[in-house]
Amino acid sequence: MITLLAGLFIKNKEDLSNPRVKKAYAALASITGILLNLLLCAAKITIGALNHSIAITTDGFNNLADAGTSILSFLGFKIAVYGGGSVHPFGHGRIEWIMSIFTSCAVVFMGTALAHTAALAITNPQKPLFSAAIVIVLTLSIIVKGYMYFYNKRIARIADSETLKAVAADCISDSAATFAVLSSTIVTHLTSWKIDGYCGILVSLFIIFAGVKSLWEVLGRIMGKAPDENLLQNIIACVKEHPQVAGIYDLMIHDYGFGYFVISMHITGRKEHCERLNRVAEEAAFLLYKKYHCDTFIQVDYLIEDEALAEKTQTIVNSALQKYGDRLAVDHFRLVESGTHIKVIFDLLYPADLQNQEEDIRQEVEKAFTAESDTYLVMIKGVLRRERFRLHG
Secondary structure: OHHHHHHHHOOOOOOOOOHHHHHHHHHHHHHHHHHHHHHHHHHHHHHHHHOOOHHHHHHHHHHHHHHHHHHHHHHHHHHHOOOOOOOOOOOOOOHHHHHHHHHHHHHHHHHHHHHHHHHHHHHOOOOOOOOHHHHHHHHHHHHHHHHHHHHHHHHHHHHOOHHHHHHHHHHHHHHHHHHHHHHHHHHHHHOOOOOHHHHHHHHHHHHHHHHHHHHHHHHHHHHOOOOOHHHHHHHHHHHHOOOOOOEEEEEEEEEOOOOOEEEEEEEEEOHHHHHHHHHHHHHHHHHHHHHHOOEEEEEEEEEOOOHHHHHHHHHHHHHHOHHHHHHOEEEEEEEEEEOOEEEEEEEEEEOHHHHHHHHHHHHHHHHHHHHHOOOEEEEEEEEEOOOOOOOOO
C-alpha cells in the first residue's frame, strides 16, 4: 500500500538522496499511521466498552496515543520541509528530533495513566464478555501493527528519521501488547481467572518501555552519533581516488536532520601539487553535493616531509608525555606548512580517568615546543578512549 501511495503522491520517489523526497516519505508514513491508528482505536474502544474489557479499552487508548504522536510527527515533518534562512541557515530538519522528545514523553505519560486505570481494574475486577468480534478485531490489529512496523522501518532508513525508527519499535511493542490482550481474553473466557486488569498493566508497561526507548534514541541523536560507516567510506573513496591526496584528517559530518548534512575535512599532500590539490578539493566538494545534496568544506594542508624534523618533534612530544607512561597515545601525527611557522598536529588518545587533565597535558606539550622554538604551532585534538594504549608516533 505504501509503495502505491508513494507512486501517487511523491515526485521523484526514486531520488532517495534528496532531502525533500526523504521528508515526503516521512510525511506519508505519518499520515498512514494516523489513519490506521484511528481505525484501530475506534474498533478497540467500541469492542472494549461493549464487552467490559479494560485491557482492550487500554489497548485502544494506546492506539489513540499513537495517532496523536503521529500527528505531532507529521507537523514536525512539515516544518522540516522549510529550507535554510537568515535565522536558521542549516534548515529546519532538527525540528523532527524536538518533536520526537514531545511524542516520547506523551507516550510515557499515556502508559502511566493507563497503568493506573488497569490497577483499579485489579482491585475491582469484572469478567469481560467474549465474542468472535473481539478475536477478529484483535487479530486484525496484530496484523496491521506488523505491517506498520515493516513500512515504518523501511521508510525510517530512507528518511534517516529517528521518529519513524521509534514508531517502528512502538509497533512491535503494540503487536506484543495486543497479543497479550487477546491471550488474556481467551484465558478469561475459558477459565474463571480474572486477569484483565493484570493484562492492562502489562500493556501499559509495553507502552512506557516504548516511550522511554524512543526518548533515549532521540537524545542520543541530539548528542551526536557516529556517522553511517558506508557513508563515511563513500566520502573517503570520493576524495582518495586522486593520487595527490596523501591523507584525510578531521573528517566530520554535521547532521542537521532528514539527510541534510555538512561535511568538513582536511586533506594533505605535497606543496608541489598545490594546484592539483586545490582542484581536487573543488571537484570532490561538487561530486559530494551532486550525490548527497550536501555542502562540503575541504582545507588543503601541505605536508613537511623532513624525516629529521619529524623525529625531533616526536621526541619533544614523547618527552612531554613521558611521565604518563603508556596511558596516553599519539595518533595521526603530522607536520604541516603554515607560512613561516610549522604546525605540529596530532590526536591525543587518553583514558576516561585523565579527561580532567586534558588541558594540563596540552599545555605541557605546548610549553615543551615553546621552549624549543617559537616557530612551532601545536594543534592537539583530544580523543577519549576507555581502553589503554601504548604511545606511538
